[in-house]
Amino acid sequence: MNGDLRVVVVGSGRVGLRVTRLLDARGHDVVMVERNPDRVERVLDAYVATVIEGDATHPSVLEQVDLDRxxxxxxxxxxxxxxxxxxxxxxxxxxxxxxxxxVVDGNIEEYEDYADALVFPERAGATAAINAVLGGDVRTVENLPGELEIIEMTVTEGAPVAGKTLQEVSLPRGSLVVSGAAGHAVAASDTRLEPGHGYLVAVENQVADEVTRLFRG
Incomplete structure (x- = not known):
């Protein structure tokens, strides 16, 4: 699943808000559904999502997010x-x-038939949720302290960086190509970003979307 997505996140607790912030930082359109008025205000103040106040288990509330889109x-x-x-x-x-x-109780196998992807953040953090939401060729490998992430990105045909060496590419400040996804060698100025190949990229939160566009087009 590639390109900018419209993602509905239900719940703005610790996990939901973290997932929303990461999605927003990567340029995706996020709609949050939250039934707690105090939490609604917190999300609105963060400017990371459109917020619908209500209980998403009610069809009339969930339909407000415009599921067709x-x-x-x-x-x-x-x-x-x-x-x-x-x-x-x-x-x-x-x-x-x-x-x-x-999945809250850890019994992932019990719920495999009821959703396309399952996550147990208590074990893996918001990283697992982000990977499940985005799928495709951009995958968070590690969540580091603070706002720094290491992301595995696959270069697409026609992307701005496709076929160029790192010396020829102008990556934004706050980003660094670490290695090819296989991790055989540290990237250098003559490392060529080949279409169809994956690379590990360290990014600060505020430039994640820009870097993704350079690799994905």
Whole structure:
């Protein structure tokens, strides 16, 4: 799944808000559904998502996000019943929309048939949720302290960096190509960014979207 996505995130707790911030930093259009008025205000103050106040387990609330335009619904609350209900409701209302469900109790195998992708952030952090939401050829390999991330990116045909060496590419300040995805060697000025090949890139949060566009077009 490539390009800018319209992602509906249900729940603005620790995991939901972190996922939303990361998606927003990469240029994706995020709609948050949250039933707690105080949390709604917190998300609005952060300017990271359009916010709909309400209970997403109610069809009338979930329909407000305009599911026909959504690419992914990621239900990230800390209540298993809510997450399961939203995933099933999304499949009923919009079968073509990808569903990503947070598993709270760790019994991932039990829920495999009820969403397209499952995450257990208590074990893997928001990184697993981001990878499940985005899929495709941009994958967060590591969440480091602060706002720095290491991302595995595959260069597409026609991307601004395709076929060029790092010496010929002007990457934004706050980003660094570390190595090819296989990790056989540290990248150097003569490392060529070949279409179809993956590379590990360290990025600061504020330039993640710009770097992604350079690699993906």
């Amino acid at each position: 959504a690419d992914v619904v990621a239900t990230m609350t800390d209540t298993m019943g809510t997450n399961l209900s939203v995933a099933l409701l999304t499949r009923r209302l919009a079968p073509d929309v990808r569903t990503v469900m947070r």
